[in-house]
Amino acid sequence: MERRTWRIGTSMACLLAGSLLAIGTMPGKASASDGYDLWLAPAHEGAAVPDVQVIGDSQTLQLAATELRRNLTGAKLPVVLTKALNPALARLRLPTAELGTEGYLVRTVMIAGRSSLLITGNTDTGVLYGAFAAIRAQKTGADLTKLDLISAPRIKLRVLNHWDNLDGSVERGYAGQSLWDWWTLPDFKDPRYTDYARANASLGINAIVLNNVNASPLSLSADYIAKTGALAEVFRPWGIKVYLSVRFSAPIELGGLKTADPLDPEVQAWWKAKADEIYRTIPDFGGFLVKANSEGQPGPRDYQRSHADGANMLAAAVAPHNGIVMWRAFVYAETDPEDRAKQAWSEFKPLDGKFADNVLVQVKNGAIDFQPREPFHPLFGAMPKTPMMLELQITKEYLGFSTHLAYLGPLYTEVLEADTRAKGRGSTVAKVIDGSLEGSALTGIAGVANVGRDRDWSGSTFNQANWYAFARLAWDPSLSATDIGREWARQTFGNDPHVVDTVVSMMMESREAVVDYTGPLGLAHLMATGHHYGPGPWVNDLARPEWNPTYYHKADRGGIGFDRTRTGSNAVAQYAPQVARKLADPHTTPESELLWFHHLPWDWKMKSGQTLWHDLVAHYDRGVSTVARMQQNWDSIKDKVDAERWTKTASYLAIQHREARWWRDASLAYWMSVNGLPLPAGSPAPQHDLAWYKAQSFPLAPGQ
Numbered sequence: 001m002e003r004r005t006w007r008i009g010t011s012m013a014c015l016l017a018g019s020l021l022a023i024g025t026m027p028g029k030a031s032a033s034d035g036y037d038l039w040l041a042p043a044h045e046g047a048a049v050p051d052v053q054v055i056g057d058s059q060t061l062q063l064a065a066t067e068l069r070r071n072l073t074g075a076k077l078p079v080v081l082t083k084a085l086n087p088a089l090a091r092l093r094l095p096t097a098e099l100g101t102e103g104y105l106v107r108t109v110m111i112a113g114r115s116s117l118l119i120t121g122n123t124d125t126g127v128l129y130g131a132f133a134a135i136r137a138q139k140t141g142a143d144l145t146k147l148d149l150i151s152a153p154r155i156k157l158r159v160l161n162h163w164d165n166l167d168g169s170v171e172r173g174y175a176g177q178s179l180w181d182w183w184t185l186p187d188f189k190d191p192r193y194t195d196y197a198r199a200n201a202s203l204g205i206n207a208i209v210l211n212n213v214n215a216s217p218l219s220l221s222a223d224y225i226a227k228t229g230a231l232a233e234v235f236r237p238w239g240i241k242v243y244l245s246v247r248f249s250a251p252i253e254l255g256g257l258k259t260a261d262p263l264d265p266e267v268q269a270w271w272k273a274k275a276d277e278i279y280r281t282i283p284d285f286g287g288f289l290v291k292a293n294s295e296g297q298p299g300p301r302d303y304q305r306s307h308a309d310g311a312n313m314l315a316a317a318v319a320p321h322n323g324i325v326m327w328r329a330f331v332y333a334e335t336d337p338e339d340r341a342k343q344a345w346s347e348f349k350p351l352d353g354k355f356a357d358n359v360l361v362q363v364k365n366g367a368i369d370f371q372p373r374e375p376f377h378p379l380f381g382a383m384p385k386t387p388m389m390l391e392l393q394i395t396k397e398y399l400g401f402s403t404h405l406a407y408l409g410p411l412y413t414e415v416l417e418a419d420t421r422a423k424g425r426g427s428t429v430a431k432v433i434d435g436s437l438e439g440s441a442l443t444g445i446a447g448v449a450n451v452g453r454d455r456d457w458s459g460s461t462f463n464q465a466n467w468y469a470f471a472r473l474a475w476d477p478s479l480s481a482t483d484i485g486r487e488w489a490r491q492t493f494g495n496d497p498h499v500v501d502t503v504v505s506m507m508m509e510s511r512e513a514v515v516d517y518t519g520p521l522g523l524a525h526l527m528a529t530g531h532h533y534g535p536g537p538w539v540n541d542l543a544r545p546e547w548n549p550t551y552y553h554k555a556d557r558g559g560i561g562f563d564r565t566r567t568g569s570n571a572v573a574q575y576a577p578q579v580a581r582k583l584a585d586p587h588t589t590p591e592s593e594l595l596w597f598h599h600l601p602w603d604w605k606m607k608s609g610q611t612l613w614h615d616l617v618a619h620y621d622r623g624v625s626t627v628a629r630m631q632q633n634w635d636s637i638k639d640k641v642d643a644e645r646w647t648k649t650a651s652y653l654a655i656q657h658r659e660a661r662w663w664r665d666a667s668l669a670y671w672m673s674v675n676g677l678p679l680p681a682g683s684p685a686p687q688h689d690l691a692w693y694k695a696q697s698f699p700l701a702p703g704q
């Protein structure tokens, strides 16, 4: 890769100061950065280039060597890159079996009489991951001569889902236009595609779905297959396969057939021929991702066929090429009066065991829709015979777009650590998706990408941490959100302990702040319509009942919350009995999920001893004051962070503070209009009346 794409626009002096910081010796100001380098800022120009020896011949090994030469500083020993099957390593008796197909080992050993840093794996990609692991270790303060790393990913498919449209827009994208310039592909391969692949490879992402799940049939046309092929070529040496979202009715729109019925032989033949065509151009094409019978998308239910019928038809088309199908369980229908939170389980649970071997069912973390907090989805643990993928949202559709600082590590680990109790204690969501609970061979995790053409890729420096955290957890779902945050902060801002501590403390309280000011105590889906920007708890006039916030909070003079117990929708019964029992009783339901499962009177006594109303207000207040504290923290490291990133973050925090107050005030003004209660003493009145909040309109909000 060309150096120029990784240029940091600044003076040598700053570069030097920054890189010294990076090895943890000198406090000072991190070098200026526009964020393009992500967590991979290169070593400074003057640093001694390490002696890197590659044994073997592949583009991937060469890329690994280039990375080490660019990034390692002060390596006192030679670095040797080679695959583990190299006979020269036999006498070292390395635990290669532990490494699988993508794992790595990094260790100081004697090779040809010289103490060397060996980076190895069973495959070229494993070696590449090892090189990035060594770089990461050094950048976070480890001594290269003492490195002893062995690691293999716990999840096979570590996927980014792009919701990118062919016209360049990105659904729920807040970092500019799509990275893919479909117009100039396949002829022009923007160097940025390589930089993107490299960033993903540095964290072990091995799969990219290029296009939106609300898919255009055109992406399966011959022209677009060629374009996809060009991207696949760029990604291949970085260990990344491409996948496509497909529109279920493509045989009609593209193929001119009269039906897309999955049991129709002509339809099956069309998909088979289409898969063959794709694989002729892209022999290692990964497979398909499908959103069917959801939010207006076509699907097998249009023909009275099941989701398994639909998925299996596509699975049969890609199976001869070792392709897979990721079939989303994010389904709910306006024609179905059942509680929206129950519909996916009702539809999919009976299909357990009916999916082909190369199908994974992709399930969002919660049963509704990527809200700032949701209880874990009841499908986890409920389909033991079906490989189940977890889908997380990295882009912050419901957590303040690109401007609010919300580190999602704690959201991700909260769901991964949730105990489904499907097979007794410790049946965590992580174990469901890494296959260890049921012994599934096919495992996967997907994140809805937050990247675009913004110079800093993700719309803000701190949004990069969410991409980073997703990928690190995809590799090892047992990592802690704090450790990941610390690791990211060190690579992003340098190793000054004060900076790292400050940044990590901001990150670790940020997601809870968003929960507090947008939807505390288990409230959710209270946002304004369409663009989902800002509060709209009063909205109750949309065509479909479950699109209205009032459907979710059910607030009235008597109380607030959605009764999902036996007296209500009984969604709790979809969980394993031990979990269901706990959630059926408001006294044993975690207060953070209270109003998700229960409709309670405003004067319900909370664990704090206060009424529900008072606690609710306290959460809103806490949300706003946490953002104020984050601002103060950021101010305290002004002289330690480069002006470019500091200023942008400070401006964004100011936006967040204003909008946190807006969310709080609008929500409280509305709740008070419903319950007629005064605010507790000391809690400031909303800045405007309810009518003012209702009158706000944002037709140009991004990401739609």
Ligand code: GCW
Pocket: 163, 171, 172, 213, 214, 291, 295, 330, 369, 370, 397
């Ligand atoms: O959260 C909702 C979004 C839609 C999205 C949908 C989904 C791609 O508002 O924009 O569509 O989820 O996940 O399919």
